[in-house]
Amino acid sequence: MKKLVSCLLSSVCLATAANAQQQQWHLIKDRIVTQWAEKVDPKAPLPEYPRPMLVRSNNWQNLNGLWSYAITGKSQPQPSTYDGSILVPFAVESALSGVGRNVGKDSLLWYKTTISIPASMKNKEVLLHFGAVDWQTEVFVNGASVGKHEGGYDPFSFNITSFLKKGGKQEVTVRVWDPTDDGPQPAGKQVVKPEGIWYTPVTGIWQTVWLEAVPKTYIASTKQTPDVDKHTLTLSADVQNVQDGDKLKIEVLEGDKVIAQQEAGAKDAAVITMSNEKLWSPSNPYLYNLKVTLLRNNKPVDEIKSYFAMRKISMAKDAKGVQRMMLNNEFLFQYGPLDQGWWPDGLYTPPTYEAMVYDIDQLKKMGFNMIRKHIKVEPATYYTYCDKAGILLWQDMPSGDRGNGWENRPGIYDHQTDKDRSAASEGYYRKEWNAIMDALHNYPSIVVWIPFNEAWGQFKTVEITEWTMKKDPSRLVNSASGGNFYITGHILDLHNYPHPAMPSPELFGEKQILVLGEFGGLGLPVEGHTWQQNKNWGYQSFKTSDDMFKRYNEFTQRISQLIPLGLSAAVYTQTTDVEGEINGFMTYDRKVDKFPVDKMKEANTKLYNPALAK
Structure with missing residues (x-):
């Protein structure tokens, strides 16, 4: 009888605790948020199937939702009590997590939840998948460690079958350490002290967590490469x-x-x-x-x-002997925005799938055919949507270990400076770039790999570029977008703000494709839609939308003059405002378009006229 009463009380306590957690969670509204934030269901955030490139049967379970969390000292063991609830998969610093706390290099972030294994998974191998966790992760099931992972941008999984108890609830605990920019790992644009072009830290789980049942022998992944x-x-x-x-x-x-x-x-x-x-x-x-x-x-x-998809991306000379970027053996000028992929309410994580595809759809409506995914990797569902929508993607490697000299002088090859990175820093870079390329190989929308941006941790440029080219000969490699220039890779990439420019075709046009990897950055703050009240900036600031669009239109006209000279692609900064940057086509909360979309499309689509390249 005592045992029965104890079980009943335990069930009641579990239910009460779950209800308490549900009531504790709320969207933090100390800053701007998107229209989709209110649509987030804490019982089932981001419920979509997370891996559309490899779909098994319906025998899977989404684990997103309210988990318990705690922040402890780095040397402390697993806590016996937790600080409250967190909405997975939103980073602990984000508004949508319901927490909004920084962690830092001297602390650990802990997650805990209980799950039930569905009857349909019985007599199967049970895999626990993580879309992405930033950065160093150890996973425990029923108190036993099932595996560790280092990397903030690549998916990973563990076979947890042998760690499961018969019947009843299974306890899953996750320990995360993330030093942000105080460590040797790739960290992208997140920093401990955000300012300028550097943003809020992202710690912990930031993509979907899910279970999958598979047979003992199963297909873990495929690699498919077309040859047109x-x-x-x-x-x-x-x-x-x-x-x-x-x-x-x-x-x-x-x-x-x-x-x-x-x-x-x-x-x-x-x-x-x-x-x-x-x-x-x-x-x-x-x-x-x-x-x-x-x-x-x-x-x-x-x-x-x-x-x-059957598609080919390549380099070939035009009638003037200038190297061009070719799609399916024909020249197509590629034009799109620098896209950071940040959200005011979710940071790295879009609040909903609808929100994520909104950005892509808006860029298509604006007349762009390309996106440069800047210093970030997206969830698998993002790339699949780009595949379906027909958006060309340039994929950056998230940077880390900044600080080497920057000799941004196209035309001069004798002043490069490669950073002397530590063995740990170099090892983490190589491991994660390799994992990212493996994870993203099958998406036809990705046509360019970018190992380095500017001189942010740029090291062993020729070696890394040639390794990237050898690993994936089906794509073009832009060795260092706007960085220190070497005769390596397929592309010579100039960054120039604010007006358009290009590398000299006389010097480099026979060797590499000439692109303008960043330009623009025209800034316009919109009252009520900025991340912060002060210190908002653009590369050139305006007070009215009309004046800014007039300048933008001048830029597109200049690009149309550069295309016949040998320019193959251009990247405008940027899709949306991001924190202190107010140089987006849209505000950070996506509630205001700074330019009329129809005017944007008219200006942009003129650049795809094949006659311009002749």
Whole structure:
């Protein structure tokens, strides 16, 4: 009887604690927020399937929601009591987390929740997935450590099957340490003391956490690479616990219709011939569906669904002997904004999927065909939406270990300075850049890799660039956007504020593609829509939208004059205001467009006229 009463009381206590946590959470409104912040459901934030490039059956469970959190000293053990509730997957410093506290290098951030394993996962291998956690993570299940991970921008997972208890609740605890810019790891634009172009720290879980049930032998990932010239798709898979004789059956579909198929050994790469293929481009972002089945003795063991596109990005000379950026063997001028991917309410994390796609849709409406994803990596759902929308992406590696000299003088190759990074700093960079490229390889929208931005931690430039090119020969590599220039990689990238400019085609046009990697930055504060009252800035400030647009239009006219001289692409700073920067097309809360969208589209789309390149 005592035991029964104790169990009933425990259940009541658990329910009461859960209700208390629910009541404790609230959106922190000490600063501006987006219109989507109020739509966040604390019971099910960001409920979308988080990995659209590899979809298994519906046997998965989203773990986003209210967890317990605590902040302790760095050397302290797991706390016995917690400080309150936090809304996962929003970083602890964000308004949407409901916490809004800084952590820092001398403290640890702890998370705890209890989960139930659905009956549908019984007799399966149970994987615990994290989209991204910044930075150093250790995960415990029922008190036992199941694994560690270092890296703030790449997904990771642990097989937790052997750590689960029979029946009942399972306790998941996560320990995170993140020194922000006080450590050797890639940290992007977050700093302990935000100012100027450097922003609020992001600590802990900031992408979806989820469970997945898989068979003992399963497809962990695929790598698919199109070859437009050879009319083929090459596909390989990472199969866990593979056995001799296991095979992969790959089917290519147009909608639901199978148009090509191939079988190969589970450890081998399959080369699939494509006939009369439809090429992917911003004007026609056609995606083929994929079904990959793991066979053992001709019986299905595992099956996943994915997609791919037939598209080619390359470098080739035009009639004047100047190197051009080619899409599907034709020159297409690429023009888009520098896109930080920050949110006033979620920091790294958009409040909802609807909010995330809003930015992309707005840029399409403004007439852009490209986005430079600046010093940040996005959730997988972002890249899939760009694939569907037909947006070309330039992907930066998040920077770290800033401080080497900057010799931004295109035309002079004898004044470069590579930073002498510590062994730890270099090791973290290499490991994470490799992981990011692996995680993002399959997205056709990504056409350019950027290992370094300006001189922010730029080191061993030639070696890193050539390694990047060798790892992924299917894309172009922009070795150091606006940084210290070397004759390496496919692209020479100039940053010039505020007006457009370009590297000299006479000096470099035969060797590298010439691009303007950053320009613009025209600033306009909008009252009631700024992150802070003072210290707002742009590279050139204006008091009215009309005056700023007039200047912007002059810039696009100048770009149209540079294209026939050899300019292949340009990147305007930037999509939205970010904290103290007020140089966005939209305010930070996305509530005000500073320029009329239709006028933007008219000015921008003129740049895609093929006649300009002749």
